[in-house]
Amino acid sequence: MENVQTSQINIHVIGVGGCGGNAVTNMASLCSHERIRFSSINTDIAALHRCHNHEVVLIGEGTTKGFGAGADPEVARRAASQSEAALQVLIEGADLIIIVAGLGGGTGSGASPVLIDLAKENEIDVMCFVTLPFKTEGGLRVDIAEHALAEIRSKANATLVMSNDSLISALDETVGLLSAFRHCDAQMHSIVEAIIVMLTNTGYINVDINDFSHILSLEGDTALGVGIAEDDSSLSSALKHALENPLVDKQNIMGAQGVIAQLTCREEPSLAMYEEMLATLQLLVDGPQTLIITGVTLSPELPHFGEVLIIATGVPVEKQQFDQEKNVIPMKHASGYLEIPTYLRLRGKELL
Ligand SMILES: Nc1nc2c(ncn2[C@@H]2O[C@H](COP(=O)(O)OP(=O)(O)OP(=O)(O)O)[C@@H](O)[C@H]2O)c(=O)[nH]1
Ligand SMILES: [Mg+2]
Structure with missing residues (x-):
């Protein structure tokens, strides 16, 4: 690769x-x-x-x-x-x-x-x-x-x-x-x-600026996050962690119209773990009509095994979490x- x-x-x-x-x-x-x-x-x-x-x-x-x-x-x-x-x-x-x-x-x-x-x-x-x-x-x-x-x-x-x-x-x-x-x-x-790594390195499976613009053009709420995988077997957990950041307000991607799932790895991920990660994503999105764009990029200088970036757009707008108090x-x-x-x-x- x-x-x-x-x-x-x-x-x-x-x-x-x-x-x-x-x-x-x-x-x-x-x-x-x-x-x-x-x-x-x-x-x-x-x-x-x-x-x-x-x-x-x-x-x-x-x-x-x-x-x-x-x-x-x-x-x-x-x-x-x-x-x-x-x-x-x-x-x-x-x-x-x-x-x-x-x-x-x-x-x-x-x-x-x-x-x-x-x-x-x-x-x-x-x-x-x-x-x-x-x-x-x-x-x-x-x-x-x-x-x-x-x-x-x-x-x-x-x-x-x-x-x-x-x-x-x-x-x-x-x-x-x-x-x-x-x-x-x-x-x-x-x-x-x-996001920079995804857009500036042409990956083995590539997400480019037009894919990115397309996903960004979808109307609705957004959920964004990055999860770290220490090894091949933790790619699915990294994906979940990307959407569990305690500092971020909205992370539910259920019903999103579009999702970018960008995997950046230090070395080649196994097919089985990659598949498992995508299956986890499908479960979280739970939308048969969702446009899912996946990317895989190798970055040998990455300090850990892998990183999963999730960008979900067109997420159904919920009543704002904002505290009215x-x-x-x-x-x-x-x-x-x-x-x-x-x-x-x-x-x-x-x-x-
Ligand atoms: N996370 C974080 N929040 C900050 C920081 N500085 C200020 N805030 C928050 O940001 C809000 C806006 O503050 P500022 O950015 O200083 O305000 P401003 O936009 O410069 O507005 P004016 O000074 O009124 O022109 C504050 O009410 C704080 O809650 C920071 O360094 N980090
Ligand atoms: Mg100021």
Whole structure:
């Protein structure tokens, strides 16, 4: 089996707002792939100064004077529209844009939809990786995030939602806030890397940008994930694990209209285990009409035996999991680190 390298695909990961910029800084430091471009946009010049390892664009300088959007998505929307020419230059040449943003503030929530619109006008596919705020940040932020998420879901080709609250239940309660954020960023990064490998290496069974665009064009919810297999016999479990990430909101792929199942292996998988993995996928999808596109790529430098990337689209839209509770939920842990004043959050980000 041999993979052929292709060079046509340009993937551009763009962080929007403070969280987006932090996440992209962390992702860029983890990324080993030269074909991926990272950048961040923000209304806040100080936040952009922390994005030391990738290109940055200040938006709406005339509107916010470089001071952020003050948790007002409308201000950020105007800022992004005002800087449309700069954003147009930024996205030029991309085949796929992956937007990373924290919802609940101004810039991530308000500028992301403008960027998506611009990308769509340029016929570029857009995936969005977004985080939802801690409920303890208050009902207003939750409301902002909820509205932004609905808009982003309706505009982007695929949306991956991670909630900050699930960091608390998923990770050891002694974990530090910044380590928890980095964990979240690493999860997003592993999915981005898996997509890059799939699109830039021509596998033995190949998924190319047109297959990918087709799957992304299907209307409905999205489920995305990556699972690790330590050996040949754990491919099916890796597939299930890809859809059991405790940080990710939606992972049920039942009834999906389309699924990409991309297997990347260090060495050739056995036919029996490959078949078993596909049978597991069929059971999870449970849809005779589902378009399933499978890919197999060899990547000898992979640190483990294999990786299974699942991208399911056209998943029937469920009533949103989002918690409508507007009151601040009592803190789960005595450490009290969840109620973070803005100045501490900002100082914390400087440490990232
Ligand atoms: N996972 C994660 N979440 C973050 C991080 N920084 C902020 N957040 C979350 O993202 C939400 C939005 O915060 P920011 O990204 O700082 O806000 P912004 O988009 O820059 O908005 P403005 O500053 O109001 O213009 C917050 O309510 C937090 O829940 C981070 O580094 N990682
Ligand atoms: Mg900000």
